[in-house]
Amino acid sequence: xxxxxxxxxxYGRTTAVEDLHFSVRKGEILGFLGPxxxxxxxxxxxxxGFLPPTLGKVTVAGYDVMAEPLExxxxxxxxxxxxxxxTDMRVDEMLAFAGRIKGVSRRELxxxxxxxxxxxxxxxxxxxxxxxxxxxxxxRVGLAVALIHNPDVLVLDEPTAGLDPKQIIETRRLVKSLAxxxxxxxxxxxxxxxxxTCGRVMIINAGKLVAxxxxxxxxxxxxxxxxxxxxIEGPEALARxxxxxxxxxxxxxxxxxxxxxxxxxxxxxxGRDSRKELARAVVESGWGLLELRPVGLSLEEIFLKLTTTExxxxxxxxxxxxxxxxxxx
Amino acid sequence: xRNIWTIARKxxxxxxxxxxxxxxxxxxxxxxxxFFYSILSMFIRQxxxxxxxxxxxxxxxxxxxxxxxxxxxxxxxxVISLFLVPMITMRLxxxxxxxxxMELLMTSPVTDLQMIFxxxxxxxxxxxxxxxxxxxxxxxxxxxxNPDWRPLVAxxxxxxxxxxxxxxxxxxxxxxxxxxxxxxSLTFTVFLLLWVIDWVSEFSGTRxxxxxxxxxxxxxxENFSKGVIDLKDAVYYLSVIGLGLFLxxxxxxxxxxxx
Numbered sequence: 001x002x003x004x005x006x007x008x009x010x011y012g013r014t015t016a017v018e019d020l021h022f023s024v025r026k027g028e029i030l031g032f033l034g035p036x037x038x039x040x041x042x043x044x045x046x047x048x049g050f051l052p053p054t055l056g057k058v059t060v061a062g063y064d065v066m067a068e069p070l071e072x073x074x075x076x077x078x079x080x081x082x083x084x085x086x087t088d089m090r091v092d093e094m095l096a097f098a099g100r101i102k103g104v105s106r107r108e109l110x111x112x113x114x115x116x117x118x119x120x121x122x123x124x125x126x127x128x129x130x131x132x133x134x135x136x137x138x139x140r141v142g143l144a145v146a147l148i149h150n151p152d153v154l155v156l157d158e159p160t161a162g163l164d165p166k167q168i169i170e171t172r173r174l175v176k177s178l179a180x181x182x183x184x185x186x187x188x189x190x191x192x193x194x195x196x197t198c199g200r201v202m203i204i205n206a207g208k209l210v211a212x213x214x215x216x217x218x219x220x221x222x223x224x225x226x227x228x229x230x231x232i233e234g235p236e237a238l239a240r241x242x243x244x245x246x247x248x249x250x251x252x253x254x255x256x257x258x259x260x261x262x263x264x265x266x267x268x269x270x271g272r273d274s275r276k277e278l279a280r281a282v283v284e285s286g287w288g289l290l291e292l293r294p295v296g297l298s299l300e301e302i303f304l305k306l307t308t309t310e311x312x313x314x315x316x317x318x319x320x321x322x323x324x325x326x327x328x329x
Numbered sequence: 330x331r332n333i334w335t336i337a338r339k340x341x342x343x344x345x346x347x348x349x350x351x352x353x354x355x356x357x358x359x360x361x362x363x364f365f366y367s368i369l370s371m372f373i374r375q376x377x378x379x380x381x382x383x384x385x386x387x388x389x390x391x392x393x394x395x396x397x398x399x400x401x402x403x404x405x406x407x408v409i410s411l412f413l414v415p416m417i418t419m420r421l422x423x424x425x426x427x428x429x430x431m432e433l434l435m436t437s438p439v440t441d442l443q444m445i446f447x448x449x450x451x452x453x454x455x456x457x458x459x460x461x462x463x464x465x466x467x468x469x470x471x472x473x474x475n476p477d478w479r480p481l482v483a484x485x486x487x488x489x490x491x492x493x494x495x496x497x498x499x500x501x502x503x504x505x506x507x508x509x510x511x512x513x514s515l516t517f518t519v520f521l522l523l524w525v526i527d528w529v530s531e532f533s534g535t536r537x538x539x540x541x542x543x544x545x546x547x548x549x550x551e552n553f554s555k556g557v558i559d560l561k562d563a564v565y566y567l568s569v570i571g572l573g574l575f576l577x578x579x580x581x582x583x584x585x586x587x588x
Contacts, residue, residue, distance in 0.1 A: 048436040051585055073438040084433035086339075088346045100335040101437045145433065 001026045001153060001183040002047065007056035009042050009207075016042040017207040020056070026152075027180045031198030031215070032187035039207040040187040041081065044155050047185065048078040061152045074103055077151035077182075081158050083142025087131030091122060091141055094130055095148055102149035112148055120144040120174065136167035143174070147182075154178060156186040160193060172197050191215070227295040228278060230264040231257065234287030240264070246281050248274040261290065332443040333450065336434075340421065340451025349420070350455060353413050357459050364405045365466045372397050394476040395556070399467070403484045403554040406463065407491050407547055410456070411520045414492065417455055418499025419513035421448045422581070426507035431584070441581045445574055449500055456492045460485065480556020487553020490566035494546055495520060497573025504580040520546070 002024040009017040017039040024030045032040045045051040046058055049069040057064065063071040085094055095113045104112050117123045120140045125133065130141060139159065146154060159175060160168045175197050178184060188194055194201045195215035203210045232239050236254050243252045243266055250267040257263050268274055275292060282289045344350035375392065382390040425431040434444055470476050498519060503512040527545035542548045546569070549562040 050432060050436050070438045070440070073436055076436065078432070078436045080429060080432045082429045084428070084430040086343065086430055087428070088343060093342075097335065097339055098433065098437075101332060101434070101439055103438055 001028075001061060002185065003057075003059040004043075004047075005057045007043065007046060007058055008054050009039075009046060009051065010054045015207055017046075017204075020204070020207075020209055022202060022209070022212065024183055024185060026183055028200065029175070029179045029184045029186065029198045031194035031201040032185060032204065033189065033191065033194050033201055034187075034204040035189055038204045040204065041157055042207075043204075044078070044157050044185065044187060047153075048076050048155050049073050050078070074149070075152045077146030077149065077154045079139075079142045079146045079154075079156045079159060081161060083138050083145070085130045085138060085141060085145070087129070089130055090127055091117075091130055091133075092126040094141060095126075095144055098145040099148045104149050112150070116144040116147045119147065119178075121170075136163050139163060139167070139171065140174075143171075147178075152183060154182045154184045156184065158187055158189070160188065160190075168193075228264075228266040228268060228275065229291065229293055229295050230266060230278065230282070230289070231261055231291035232264060232282055232287050233259075233261050233290060234282075234285070236262045239282070239285070239287060242281055242285055243278065246274055246277045248272040248277070265295075332439045333447045336439070336444060336447025337450035337454065340448055341454050344417070344451070344455050349416060350458075353416055353455065354459060354462065357409060357413055358462055360409050361402075361406065361463055361466070364402060364409075368398055368401050368405075394470055394474045395480050398470065399476060399481060399484065400554045402463075402466075403488060404547075404550065406460075406488055407550045408524070410459070410488070410492055410495060411524055411547075412517070413459070414456065414495040414499055415513045415516040415520070417452050418496055418503055418516060419509045420503065421452060421500055422504040423507055423509045423512045426584075427509070435585070441578055445500065445577050445581065449496060449574065452496050452500070453493065456496060457489065460488055460492070477556075483556045483558045484554050486558065487550050487562070487566075490553075490563065490570075491546060491550050494566055494569040494573065497570045497577070501573050501577040501580060504577050523547075 002022075004020055004022050007017055007020040008015065020039075020043065022030075032043065034040050042051065046053050046065065047060060049065050049072050052066060059065070060072045061075040063075070065072050086097070089097065092113060095116065096109060099109045099112055113126075114123075117126060120143050122137065122140050122144060125137060130138065133141065139162075143156075143159070146156070156175065160171050163171060172193065175184060175186065179199075186197065198215060200212070201215050202212045230243070236256060239262060240252050240254050243249060243264060248269045250269055252267075253265045255263045255265070266278065275294075279289060279292060344353075372392075372394070375390070375397075379390055379392070422431075425434065467476075467481065499512075499516045502516045502519065503509075506512050506515075523544070523546045525545075527542040527548045543565075549565050552559045552562050
């Protein structure tokens with residue numbers, strides 16, 4: 001559905017995206033992960049035809065974005081970081097305008113408005129003024145605007161930024177439900193978000209692709225060790241010894257919590273799931289197992305790992321660039 | 330065509346959703362009303378002196394509503410629009426850039442030219458509505474006098490062309506910035522310059538003066554106000570409108586390259 005070959009985008013002397021290659025299959029959700037200023041927004045703008053690429057070939061829904069931008073735009077829905085809404089319009093007027101300008105025929109317009117409003121759960125606010133809506137609601141109206149012409153490809157730039165936890169969960173569920181009918185690319189800088197919604201994740205930093213995989217593999221691969229967190233009611237020294245003997249355990253560190261409880265942090269070897277063995281070891285020794293869960297790495301940690309192990313200078317380059325993008329955004 | 334119309338309608342609606350349309354129309358009605366009143370009362374005072382004039386010169390005074398009321402009114406009208414058009418055009422692109430809605434327009438299947446024509450038309454309709462208000466006053470003249478309607482048509486045509494020039498340059502200046510105030514004040518400065526440029530012709534060499542008066546937007550309105558439709562003036566206005574829209578297209582296009 002989307003095919004990007006050697007995409008490079010320069011603004012004057014600064015290179016925002018360099019030699020990016022990727023493709024997205026129909027119905028897939030691809031997550032774009034990276035810190036601010038990594039080139040996520042720039043890539044998305046190229047995909048939607050807002051910006052022309054400096055170099056490279058970008059094909060969306062079978063059309064080249066440079067040669068046939070109108071065909072691409074007809075098949076793409078784009079939700080920028082700040083939803084592009086006219087604050088003085090009513091929600092239904094906003095949707096009607098978006099529909100007309102995106103080529104929805106007069107006959108279908110009313111039906112499309114009703115459908116998208118239902119999908120994005122804004123049906124009860126159609127007569128409210130956009131400017132009076134809360135941030136979460138505006139985000140949903142923005143999504144409805146992107147969906148109004150039933151596009152094949154949906155490009156969402158940080159769809160959950162600035163929302164409260166409940167709204168984040170709703171938005172994720174909504175995005176997930178849209179996959180299949182639509183091919184979706186979404187950007188985020190929160191790893192769990194990508195893990196929850198995306199089938200595949202690409203990490204970019206300073207305009208370059210750093211890693212690409214499923215969220216689970218990515219987490220596992222990058223960690224080398226998986227970390228388990230256990231809370232046990234029992235003797236600290238004995239338990240530590242017992243846990244260290246479980247097959248696949250690389251290291252154990254303990255932190256007493258009081259009331260006879262101890263929190264253990266257990267390093268597991270890569271690709272090995274020893275949760276059952278761990279649980280059995282604790283229960284058979286007659287101690288209370290209060291908690292056992294894997295601890296994932298945050299994006300920040302993964303990032304540090306990726307950027308520091310491969311090229312330490314790059315991580316530093318990324319910092320001033322992020323402030324530049326923040327200023328122009 | 331449908332895209333142009335969609336955008337034009339959106340622009341016109343947003344003028345009436347915000348206070349701009351009411352301020353522009355209201356201010357215009359007050360100022361034009363003042364000019365109408367003062368010019369007409371002067372004319373009426375002169376008609377009272379008709380008898381005296383007859384006695385002194387033995388011939389009736391030459392009094393003509395078209396020449397003495399309508400023509401100065403139309404000339405004043407162009408000066409009023411010079412002040413009000415920046416208020417109409419300053420938001421056209423600057424606001425969209427500031428609020429980010431430009432991204433919606435530029436990722437929709439609409440060409441730059443459709444977008445520009447749509448915006449131009451939307452603003453033009455508001456300008457035409459403003460001119461429409463003056464028709465009320467003119468109808469009053471028809472009720473109590475008998476002016477000739479033909480020069481009036483030419484006069485209004487001239488006003489529409491002049492307004493088109495103002496609007497197309499206002500649109501251009503709105504497209505170069507995301508700050509409405511900058512767009513508005515630049516537009517006003519440029520209009521003022523184009524208006525006063527023919528004052529140069531009064532005290533400079535003939536060539537220079539000729540050029541200056543040809544360039545001035547308001548000298549060309551004189552013929553129209555007299556009721557003369559001169560091809561030279563029409564071509565001047567149409568080419569200025571074309572130039573403004575062409576430069577706007579270049580400016581909008583550059584947004585894609587400069588980002």
